[in-house]
Structures are given as C-alpha cells and as structure tokens.
Amino acid sequence: MAGSRTTDDAAPQPSGELTELRERVGRFIRTRVIPQEPVLDAGGPAAVAALQELHAHARADGLWALPLPAELGGGGLPFSAYAQLAEAEGASDHGPAALGSAPLLDVTMLARHAGSRIRERYLEPLVAGEIRTCYAMTEPDVPGTDPFLTGTRAEREVDGTWRITGRKWFTSGAATADLVTVLARTSGAPGDRGGLSLLLVPTDSPGFRIVRELPVLGAAGQYEIELDGVGVSGDHLIGAEGGALAIAGERLALGRTLRCLRWLGQAQRAFDLMCERAATRNGSRGPLAGHQLVQQHVFDALLALRTTRPLVHEAVALIAAGQDARTEVGLAKVAAARMLQQVTDSAIQVHGAAGLGPDTALPALFRGGRAARILDGPDELHITAVARRILRGYGPSVVTPG
Known part of the structure; x- marks a missing residue:
C-alpha cells in the first residue's frame, strides 16, 4: 500500500531476511485474510471452514506459527524478531489466528509454568492449531482492575482434584475454546492480597457452560461463562498455588x-x-x-x-x-x-x-x-x-x- 512505507523509518530496522518475511506476512494478510473478514466476523461453520483454509495456506507458505517454539512445530522466531512482523500480521483482527500465532500467550505460560503432563498433553496440539484456548480473569460486578476481589473459588478435594465454582465474563473466544485458564481463589476471602491461583479447565467438563455472548459495540467474540462445581485434576494447577498474580x-x-x-x-x-x-x-x-x-x-x-x-x-x-x-x-x-x-x-x-x-x-x-x-x-x-x-x-x- 502507498502508505506502508511509514513503518520503515520508525521501528528498529530488521535484517534483509526479516524484511522479506514481513513483506510476505503483509501480503498474506492483504490478499488472503482481509477478503475473508466478512465470513470470519460472522462466525459459525463457514468461519470455521474459512479459518481452516487459511491455516492450510499459511503452512504451505511457510508462515505458520512463526513466534511459537520450533520444537513444538512453530517457526521459532524470538519475540524481538516476531515484533517486526506483528504489526503487519495484526492489520486484521483475524491475522494472528489465521497465521497460527494467536496462542503465543498460552503457549508461553504453559511452557514456563505448567507441569510436565500438561505440557506433553496440550502444547503440541495448541501449536498445531488442533485445539484452542482462552483466558478467564474478570468477573461480573467486580472491577477488572482489582483481581484481589476475585470471587471464583477452587476447593481442593481429598483426592487432590480441584472443584471450581464461579462466573467470569468478557472471556474472548470461549465458545470455540477447548481449554480455559481460570483465575480462582484457592485460599482466603475476596479482598485478600494472596490466595489466587490459575487452573486450566477443559471446556467439555461437566458444570462448564456459556451463559451468554457479550457483543462489544456490536462485535461478537466475548462471552460470560459459568463454572458450577467443575472438577479438574490436581496437575491442572498452573504454577504454584497462590502464585497467579x-x-x-x-x-x-x-x-x-x-x-x-x-x-x-x-x-x-x-x-x-x-x-x-x-x-x-x-x-x-x-x-x-x-x-x-x-x-x-x-x-x-x-x-x-x-x-x-x-x-x-x-x-x-x-x-x-x-x-x-x-x-x-x-x-x-x-x-x-x-x-x-x-x-x-x-x-x-x-x-x-x-x-x-x-x-x-x-x-x-x-x-x-x-x-x-x-x-x-x-x-x-x-x-x-x-x-x-x-x-x-x-x-x-x-x-x-x-
């Protein structure tokens, strides 16, 4: 595009190879993703099919999951290099999902803080685009800027499993996610500055349900969810108990x-x-x-x-x-x-x-x-x-x- 040259003189200058990769990513977004935006925005089976087709093109073009670990099937780009591409990729809201980089936050979190069984079970399918994740932190009637007031609770059972009860909202992509990371209180009371933990919850667990969609200024993709005594095994705790923040x-x-x-x-x-x-x-x-x-x-x-x-x-x-x-x-x-x-x-x-x-x-x-x-x-x-x-x-x- 005529104005795209304005990006070149204000950010750190990438190498020639990285410049060429950035141009390829930008071209993919312009020619493949942007034309599909109306279908992707509408959701439903047609959007799923369109996204799968984009995934196939991204793999064929050598652009799949560029910032994700190479040993898990990603492109292995360090964050400093990926940052030179992320602007071009992000020109469409659907760009990260189409190119397989959308799970970067969850892959990073699980790789650093999850136990070995969780890493072995979920990381490769996540990088491959076979499963999807979302993140549930904020709650209705609780200021999102004050996590200490979190009311969702996770109680440890005698067999070591966790039983989670609470409600979250503005959870992006919850309706199509296979896993959700939930911020829950494992000790103390709302307002306490400790006792908050993260647990990974399969969305097909009994007691998990989508309450409603929450359109943001008319746009879809955000949801309110409920966890009604949802049980997960003890190894689905991410990091140390009480170490969520x-x-x-x-x-x-x-x-x-x-x-x-x-x-x-x-x-x-x-x-x-x-x-x-x-x-x-x-x-x-x-x-x-x-x-x-x-x-x-x-x-x-x-x-x-x-x-x-x-x-x-x-x-x-x-x-x-x-x-x-x-x-x-x-x-x-x-x-x-x-x-x-x-x-x-x-x-x-x-x-x-x-x-x-x-x-x-x-x-x-x-x-x-x-x-x-x-x-x-x-x-x-x-x-x-x-x-x-x-x-x-x-x-x-x-x-x-x-």
Whole structure:
C-alpha cells in the first residue's frame, strides 16, 4: 500500500531476511485474510471452514506459527524478531489466528509454568492449531482492575482434584475454546492480597457452560461463562498455588505489548485507506487531498503513528531482554490505544458517510480503537500506575495513597 512505507523509518530496522518475511506476512494478510473478514466476523461453520483454509495456506507458505517454539512445530522466531512482523500480521483482527500465532500467550505460560503432563498433553496440539484456548480473569460486578476481589473459588478435594465454582465474563473466544485458564481463589476471602491461583479447565467438563455472548459495540467474540462445581485434576494447577498474580503479570506485559503492535498495524491500515480516499476522491473543487483540513487529518494521523511506534518498540526491547518494562508497557498501551482511535476517526471523517457503512473496514477499526482504551486495563489504570512509579523516584511523600 502507498502508505506502508511509514513503518520503515520508525521501528528498529530488521535484517534483509526479516524484511522479506514481513513483506510476505503483509501480503498474506492483504490478499488472503482481509477478503475473508466478512465470513470470519460472522462466525459459525463457514468461519470455521474459512479459518481452516487459511491455516492450510499459511503452512504451505511457510508462515505458520512463526513466534511459537520450533520444537513444538512453530517457526521459532524470538519475540524481538516476531515484533517486526506483528504489526503487519495484526492489520486484521483475524491475522494472528489465521497465521497460527494467536496462542503465543498460552503457549508461553504453559511452557514456563505448567507441569510436565500438561505440557506433553496440550502444547503440541495448541501449536498445531488442533485445539484452542482462552483466558478467564474478570468477573461480573467486580472491577477488572482489582483481581484481589476475585470471587471464583477452587476447593481442593481429598483426592487432590480441584472443584471450581464461579462466573467470569468478557472471556474472548470461549465458545470455540477447548481449554480455559481460570483465575480462582484457592485460599482466603475476596479482598485478600494472596490466595489466587490459575487452573486450566477443559471446556467439555461437566458444570462448564456459556451463559451468554457479550457483543462489544456490536462485535461478537466475548462471552460470560459459568463454572458450577467443575472438577479438574490436581496437575491442572498452573504454577504454584497462590502464585497467579506473578504469572498473570508476565502474561499481561507480553499481551499488552502484542496488542500495541497489532493496533499499530490496524492504524496503518486506516491511515492507508484515508490517504487513498483523499488522493482519489474528487469534488467540484478537485481532489480531497487539496483541502487543508484533509491535509491536517493526514499530518496528525502520521504524527500519532510515528510517535507511538518507538514507544511500543521500546517496550518490546525490554521484554525481549527480560527487564522490567512496566513503565514502558503502560506508556505504549495508552499511546497505542489513543492513536488507533484517533487515526481511524480521521479516516472516517475523510471518507464521510462511506466511512460509517459496510464498504470499508473503518467501522470495525474504530470500534477496536475505542475498546482498546479499556482492554487489558483502562487508560486510567496505566496512567496512575506509571505516574506513581515515576513519582516514587522523587520521594515517597509526593505519592498519595488510593
């Protein structure tokens, strides 16, 4: 696309081989995934068939599961290298699933923290795309930013199994998942700062059910689930009992950064659509591109893209190096979410009424931008957390509690 060159001068420069791979990923998304978006968005058997066909093409093209471990059947790319591709892959919400990289968070979590039986049973099928996973953390009527209030409980039986009871919501992909990782309280009471654990639950377990779908601004894919005395064996505990928050912190840092990379790709897509519209749409006074207010939209959107991209890649570099990236991830998450909303809003404005209808991806991209400011913690959470962390370096007395 004409505007895609804006990605090349704001992120770390990849090697020639990685550049070629990024171009192949971008071409796959443009030519194979984006044309299938209406089918994939609608869900149902047709979406399943379309996704399976995309999986076959991804394997044939040598693009399958690029960031997943090679010993499990993935491409074996380290995170620092995959980050150079994730923006192109994420230009479509369906890109990670189509290319087999969607389970990266779960594969990483299970490889690091699950017992040997769980790793042997689930990791290879997960990388192969034969099973799907989801993650259930937040609960109705409980602030998602305060996991200490988690009410879902897991009680250990005399035979060592766990019995889980509770309700979760905004669980992405729960309706088609084979496994769900559940945050549950294994000791203490809601509000206690300890006693939270993660358990892996097969969704075909008795007592597991989908309560309802929760459309997000009209988009499908989120669900409320119930666990009514669901039993799982003792080895389905992920990590140590009571150690959920440390594992969740690892997962969130990586997950938020991946989202930021993908939001950059979606914003770039909206930017390209805006520029193409401005250059080709003619009115009685000539092309839209000649209007100064349209030029203002283009400038502001490009500025937002180019100032956000380095923040995201700074977080990538720290995570790849195993360093503390909490401040950088918080900055990147807020900046990328705002940027996606801003750029897609400008693109819609330049398109006029056409930007509100079904003939472009802009309504979906804008919806994603608005949801981005709440997903994985609202802007306010990251703003206060980063500010407090910075201010503590100037003296504890300047940071008020709360």
